Amino acid sequence: MNRPTTTLEADSIWLQFGGRKILQSVYVKLETGQITGLLGRNGSGKSCLLKSIMGLMPTETQSVRVDGHYVEKPYQQPGLIRYLPQHPFVPPSMTIRAAFDWYGVKMDEIATEYPKIDDLKNQRIGQLSGGEKRLAEILLILKSDTAFVLLDEPFSHLMPVQIEQLQQTIRQESRRKGILLSDHLYRSVLDLSDSVYFLNTGGRTIRLNAPEQELKDRGYLSSE
């Protein structure tokens, strides 16, 4: 049976640092069952936007609503939304197995799809390579029981074969979740996403209708 669609809207997000405007009246809409891409130049504010949606940034104003109901502190509602930051977040002394327990994700579910992670389950996170750690942390977030997931550069540190597999997992998980995907592997973002936002250097989101051409027009892709 299909689950009803849930919508998350974040709007009126204003953020500045020392008078420098980073986000200006940003609007983003996510829906369960959909992948939404977020692209933008280095320093345009994508990570700030993801953190703002979670309620982790000192924004001047912002409103996050789920099916029209205001959510005060999204970061306190892991059953509603989870966020993959760019930096490692699992304590280095924790084992992979303990981390999956902590996030309520069954190791068995991971074992068939990602046997390498299963092989490492008794290792401490701090003992893993950068790519192994990144993959374990992405899976923690992506596989957890939550309605929305914000992914900040999930493909960084991963080798191509893992990126391909992760793309499949993102697609699978999007059947029951709403996923916001921000990464500079723009080809993967465009291929996976049902809709794509571009964050302008002026701090506003624009929904792209013809992504490839508009990304060239905005100087994100070279025009050759």
Ligand SMILES: Nc1ncnc2c1ncn2[C@@H]1O[C@H](COP(=O)(O)OP(=O)(O)OP(=O)(O)O)[C@@H](O)[C@H]1O
């Ligand atoms: N805590 C902070 N204090 C001051 N400035 C900040 C802070 N956090 C971010 N910034 C600035 O806000 C701007 C946007 O940063 P952000 O990390 O969101 O960009 P981004 O689009 O994710 O960049 P990239 O693609 O390079 O990862 C940058 O100029 C950054 O220096």
